[in-house]
Amino acid sequence: xxxxxxxxxxxxxxxxxxxxxxxxxxxxxxxxxxxxxxxxxxxxxxxxxxxxxxxxxxxxxxxxxxxxxxxxxxxxxxxxxxxxxxxxxxxxxxxxxxxxxxxxxxxxxxxxxxxxxxxxxxxxxxxxxxxxxxxxxxxxxxxxxxxxxxxxxxxxxxxxxxxxxxxxxxxxxxxxxxxxxxxxxxxxxxxxxxxxxxxxxxxxxxxxxxxxxxxxxxxxxxxxxxxxxxxxxxxxxxxxxxxxxxxxxxxxxxxxxxxxxxxxxxxxxxxxxxxxxxxxxxxxxxxxxxxxxxxxxxxxxxxxxxxxxxxxxxxxxxxxxxxxxxxxxxx
Amino acid sequence: xxxxxxxxxxxxxxxxxxxxxxxxxxxxxxxxxxxxxxxxxxxxxxxxxxxxxxxxxxxxxxxxxxxxxxxxxxxxxxxxxxxxxxxxxxxxxxxxxxxxxxxxxxxxxxxxxxxxxxxxxxxxxxxxxxxxxxxxxxxxxxxxxxxxxxxxxxxxxxxxxxxxxxxxxxxxxxxxxxxxxxxxxxxxxxxxxxxxxxxxxxxxxxxxxxxxxxxxxxxxxxxxxxxxxxxxxxxxxxxxxxxxxxxxxxxxxxxxxxxxxxxxxxxxxxxxxxxxxxxxxxxxxxxxxxxxxxxxxxxxxxxxxxxxxxxxxxxxxxxxxxxxxxxxxxx
Numbered sequence: 001x002x003x004x005x006x007x008x009x010x011x012x013x014x015x016x017x018x019x020x021x022x023x024x025x026x027x028x029x030x031x032x033x034x035x036x037x038x039x040x041x042x043x044x045x046x047x048x049x050x051x052x053x054x055x056x057x058x059x060x061x062x063x064x065x066x067x068x069x070x071x072x073x074x075x076x077x078x079x080x081x082x083x084x085x086x087x088x089x090x091x092x093x094x095x096x097x098x099x100x101x102x103x104x105x106x107x108x109x110x111x112x113x114x115x116x117x118x119x120x121x122x123x124x125x126x127x128x129x130x131x132x133x134x135x136x137x138x139x140x141x142x143x144x145x146x147x148x149x150x151x152x153x154x155x156x157x158x159x160x161x162x163x164x165x166x167x168x169x170x171x172x173x174x175x176x177x178x179x180x181x182x183x184x185x186x187x188x189x190x191x192x193x194x195x196x197x198x199x200x201x202x203x204x205x206x207x208x209x210x211x212x213x214x215x216x217x218x219x220x221x222x223x224x225x226x227x228x229x230x231x232x233x234x235x236x237x238x239x240x241x242x243x244x245x246x247x248x249x250x251x252x253x254x255x256x257x258x259x260x261x262x263x264x265x266x267x268x269x270x271x272x273x274x275x276x277x278x279x280x281x282x283x284x285x286x287x288x289x290x291x292x293x294x295x296x297x298x299x300x301x302x303x304x305x306x307x308x309x310x311x312x313x314x315x316x317x318x319x320x321x322x323x324x325x326x327x328x329x330x331x
Numbered sequence: 332x333x334x335x336x337x338x339x340x341x342x343x344x345x346x347x348x349x350x351x352x353x354x355x356x357x358x359x360x361x362x363x364x365x366x367x368x369x370x371x372x373x374x375x376x377x378x379x380x381x382x383x384x385x386x387x388x389x390x391x392x393x394x395x396x397x398x399x400x401x402x403x404x405x406x407x408x409x410x411x412x413x414x415x416x417x418x419x420x421x422x423x424x425x426x427x428x429x430x431x432x433x434x435x436x437x438x439x440x441x442x443x444x445x446x447x448x449x450x451x452x453x454x455x456x457x458x459x460x461x462x463x464x465x466x467x468x469x470x471x472x473x474x475x476x477x478x479x480x481x482x483x484x485x486x487x488x489x490x491x492x493x494x495x496x497x498x499x500x501x502x503x504x505x506x507x508x509x510x511x512x513x514x515x516x517x518x519x520x521x522x523x524x525x526x527x528x529x530x531x532x533x534x535x536x537x538x539x540x541x542x543x544x545x546x547x548x549x550x551x552x553x554x555x556x557x558x559x560x561x562x563x564x565x566x567x568x569x570x571x572x573x574x575x576x577x578x579x580x581x582x583x584x585x586x587x588x589x590x591x592x593x594x595x596x597x598x599x600x601x602x603x604x605x606x607x608x609x610x611x612x613x614x615x616x617x618x619x620x621x622x623x624x625x626x627x628x629x630x631x632x633x634x635x636x637x638x639x640x641x642x643x644x645x646x647x648x649x650x651x652x653x654x655x656x657x658x659x660x661x662x
Contacts, residue, residue, distance in 0.1 A: 259590030
């Protein structure tokens with residue numbers, strides 16, 4: 001199988017992408033990695049390394065972190081991200097990975113690769129960290145701020161298939177993000193979505209409150225992008241404040257500094273488990289091809305892990321499964 | 332001035348309400364407290380105490396925590412909460428306080444007391460805790476799940492007046508809960524509300540991200556009830572998980588237990604500061620009279636503090652100020 005990596009996107013581009021590509025090519029000889037970017041920059045970073053399953057593809061432009069997404073994708077036709085998208089569209093590769101501008105990547109998915117027939121809105125689906133270290137697939141987290149009840153149902157179907165095909169979760173439990181657990185709780189959107197989710201070909205377990213999410217009440221949680229963002233950033237904000245207060249407490253005296261040493265390791269492990277940048281790349285589901293968003297701060301290991309995810313998704317024919325399930329539903 | 336307390340609502344009813352009423356009556360001789368409830372229950376709790384400014388008002392029914400709000404308020408015409416609401420409506424008292432069923436109290440506000448002319452949706456406005464201990468007034472937090480841009484503007488005006496009249500904050504800064512700080516970020520609701528908030532007679536400081544809320548970027552934050560609930564419960568959930576992990580870490584060995592002792596006091600103070608049940612009663616703003624929701628777990632001190640809030644609001648003519656500002660805007 002063939003997987004393209006946008007070498008020019010992310011905080012540590014292009015070095016991190018090159019490192020990840022080399023590591024992936026060495027680990028999986030059955031997979032060809034295509035690094036897309038300015039070859040005059042990429043070539044020297046390979047340091048003479050020759051691998052039969054590592055290719056370079058030249059792209060003369062790149063999309064910057066602060067580029068306006070739609071404009072950038074439309075104008076920079078030879079940007080590394082756009083070229084990688086075109087390779088997916090033309091089935092020259094099975095998947096693409098980018099750590100670049102999220103909005104531009106979603107636009108590339110929509111405009112360059114294209115949607116699966118019957119999907120109204122593709123959704124970005126990162127893993128939310130949970131206490132047990134396993135995580136919940138949350139969608140939509142950022143592709144579309146507003147959603148209809150029908151969109152939430154499609155998110156639920158796509159998220160379930162991702163969890164079972166890529167993570168091997170049998171019959172993933174799907175929850176609806178809401179303000180209470182009773183069936184008729186919520187706003188107009190969640191009230192309309194609830195009965196549709198009950199009818200959908202998924203294992204719907206009902207409403208899930210945001211205060212319970214970290215305890216992993218379900219395997220997939222669906223929400224509109226606005227509510228999802230508020231949830232994620234509220235948790236991040238609370239955690240950041242608590243850890244900073246904790247640090248202040250520990251730094252007060254020599255005695256509290258000793259106390260800090262006693263629990264430092266355990267807390268560090270917990271923080272790492274709770275760091276959602278550690279939970280792999282987020283798929284853009286609903287696109288007619290596999291597009292993975294790696295975190296902006298991705299290093300070589302993160303890129304290699306994204307390749308691992310892409311391989312599993314390709315082996316298990318994720319995109320075709322989504323397409324089949326969606327066209328089933330619309331018959 | 333006269334303030335009614337629904338003596339039958341809350342987890343510790345009626346004892347907590349009676350304790351709070353006695354303490355308030357003793358502290359503020361210029362204020363008459365009217366305890367509303369079953370006098371055959373309340374009378375013995377006074378233990379023979381006679382205060383010139385403490386009255387009992389009989390109400391034969393009560394609204395339970397799990398009563399369906401609208402039905403309960405309509406049917407139980409002699410419930411303590413409804414009787415207190417009627418006293419506000421008929422200006423027999425200036426304010427009412429209840430720790431009972433939140434939905435029923437909002438219904439009492441709407442149906443028994445009534446809205447201020449020009450207000451489309453009353454809003455429940457608790458204080459969110461912040462790191463500095465001061466807090467942010469957040470509205471709407473629970474009265475209405477969905478909101479229009481115009482509702483958010485009314486929330487902003489009412490919240491600003493409450494902060495200045497009751498908390499003495501000069502020119503309170505108002506933020507719009509959103510997913511990014513740039514002006515055009517967000518969903519359809521926030522995009523429509525942003526320009527209206529810029530025009531409103533308030534000090535609008537723009538969008539505020541949920542991750543920054545605990546750092547107190549503003550004095551008032553406006554949002555629809557759904558997003559507000561997601562924000563609050565996400566923070567609660569994150570805090571609860573982190574403190575439970577912390578506890579596990581501290582309980583591991585005798586050495587970590589010693590470490591716990593070193594920071595226990597400081598962390599305890601922080602948790603207390605972050606506990607939103609400690610931040611007083613939440614006003615139901617937009618009602619044509621003062622209605623305060625005390626937390627369900629209120630003890631006597633919490634009821635007394637709610638009386639303190641009510642006194643300040645009455646002295647500063649909060650309701651009339653809101654009414655004047657709203658009718659100004661609609662001219």
